[in-house]
Amino acid sequence: MKQITLNSLLLSALLALGLAACDSKSDLEPGSLTDDTAAVLNLVKGDGKMGQSSPYKITNFVISDPEITSQDVTMNVQLFRPAEETRKVTLAVDKEAADRYQQLQGQAYKLLDPSMIALPEQVVVKKGATYSDNFTIKVSVPETLEPNTKYLFAIALTEVECSTVISPIHSIALFTVERFVESDDILKSVRLTRDLYFTLAQPFGNKGDEAMTLETLINVEKFRTPEDPGEASISTLMGVEGGTLMRFGDSGVPGNQLQANGTRVDFTFETGKWYHIAMTIADGITKVYINGDLKATFPKGGSLSGGNPFLIGRSWSGGRGIQARLSETRVWSVARSAEEIKDNMYKVDAKSGGLLAYWHMITADGSVVSDATGNNYDLLQKGQAAKSGDQPVEIYEESSPITIE
Numbered sequence: 001m002k003q004i005t006l007n008s009l010l011l012s013a014l015l016a017l018g019l020a021a022c023d024s025k026s027d028l029e030p031g032s033l034t035d036d037t038a039a040v041l042n043l044v045k046g047d048g049k050m051g052q053s054s055p056y057k058i059t060n061f062v063i064s065d066p067e068i069t070s071q072d073v074t075m076n077v078q079l080f081r082p083a084e085e086t087r088k089v090t091l092a093v094d095k096e097a098a099d100r101y102q103q104l105q106g107q108a109y110k111l112l113d114p115s116m117i118a119l120p121e122q123v124v125v126k127k128g129a130t131y132s133d134n135f136t137i138k139v140s141v142p143e144t145l146e147p148n149t150k151y152l153f154a155i156a157l158t159e160v161e162c163s164t165v166i167s168p169i170h171s172i173a174l175f176t177v178e179r180f181v182e183s184d185d186i187l188k189s190v191r192l193t194r195d196l197y198f199t200l201a202q203p204f205g206n207k208g209d210e211a212m213t214l215e216t217l218i219n220v221e222k223f224r225t226p227e228d229p230g231e232a233s234i235s236t237l238m239g240v241e242g243g244t245l246m247r248f249g250d251s252g253v254p255g256n257q258l259q260a261n262g263t264r265v266d267f268t269f270e271t272g273k274w275y276h277i278a279m280t281i282a283d284g285i286t287k288v289y290i291n292g293d294l295k296a297t298f299p300k301g302g303s304l305s306g307g308n309p310f311l312i313g314r315s316w317s318g319g320r321g322i323q324a325r326l327s328e329t330r331v332w333s334v335a336r337s338a339e340e341i342k343d344n345m346y347k348v349d350a351k352s353g354g355l356l357a358y359w360h361m362i363t364a365d366g367s368v369v370s371d372a373t374g375n376n377y378d379l380l381q382k383g384q385a386a387k388s389g390d391q392p393v394e395i396y397e398e399s400s401p402i403t404i405e
Helices: 002-022 024-028 095-105 338-343
Strands: 039-044 050-052 058-063 070-079 087-093 123-125 135-140 150-160 172-179 188-192 196-200 211-222 235-240 245-250 253-260 263-268 275-282 285-290 293-299 310-312 323-332 355-359 379-383 394-397
Touching: 039 150, 039 172, 058 070, 070 123, 070 150, 070 172, 095 150, 095 172, 188 196, 211 235, 235 323, 253 285, 263 285, 263 293, 275 338, 285 338, 310 323
Parallel strands: 058 172
Antiparallel strands: 039 050, 039 070, 070 135, 087 123, 087 150, 150 172, 188 323, 188 394, 196 310, 196 379, 211 275, 211 323, 235 245, 235 310, 245 253, 253 263, 275 285, 285 293, 323 355
């Protein structure tokens, strides 16, 4: 009986020491930073900005350089209050979370083999700190992966030492990696209807304010007409309302003619035909090219920043959408020359100098079209007019390669 009592006392003492080391009560009291959760998993972007993870949102990585065979993912762990002792963090590749996402979204991705994901050997939140140091997850993206195919994987924060409360929402991060291989033929496009538009995942800021080029391949399925005027007979292509904008139609501009940076361009478009449109702005001069040919030059500057966002398929209000198919859409922070525009209407190198954003418009992930430059200017499709919220992107299978006539 005495032996049992002694053992019990020893066990109680050891448990007390363990609890004292964790100081569980003080670490688990609700705080204000993360809505009563003790630990969350954050994504760290290239510019150093952080965003909380989510099991409903995917971060996409597109690799177009054949010499690159891996992708680094930078993250950290955040506690709602400073750790009273150094806390070890446990991470895992979460196949179940990836499967759940596919079931909820009705998607059918290939899953990345967990052996291709190298988690850090050790992650800790140091005593007195709220955040762990940034850590890197290295993802192998070998050439043996099926090209132009998204591979899905999930990273989960499974445990923080001495913390029993982990955010059920902000502890899982979803990613896709895709090895993009260019083809000489463009056989797909994105189809926009008047009740859909694209916005940016993050704004351009003041990039492009000194010089810019906006360009795209476009096939308009339906222009506004006097019998179908919509709002002011406008079909918006892309740009910033009150800054720099391209759209078809307006007061005094026929529905099948382009208004570029506020000026009518004397060129009549036809439905069902592919065109390349480019607008450059530098030193207060705007130039407009159609199919590589200069069609207009006039004195006017422009901006991609200001109070209004950069949008595709929307300006001012939801009644100015466009019914068209788009491909190879790009935004530059330089004014491309006439020769550069004419020689590269179909494809450019995603790592070209001055290329801010590049959307091939041949693949999509739910409502997201990825930026091929790696600058993270992904497009998010939203509903307007009769629709609202996130909307799935329609990838259109062309019956023949896209060709400018």
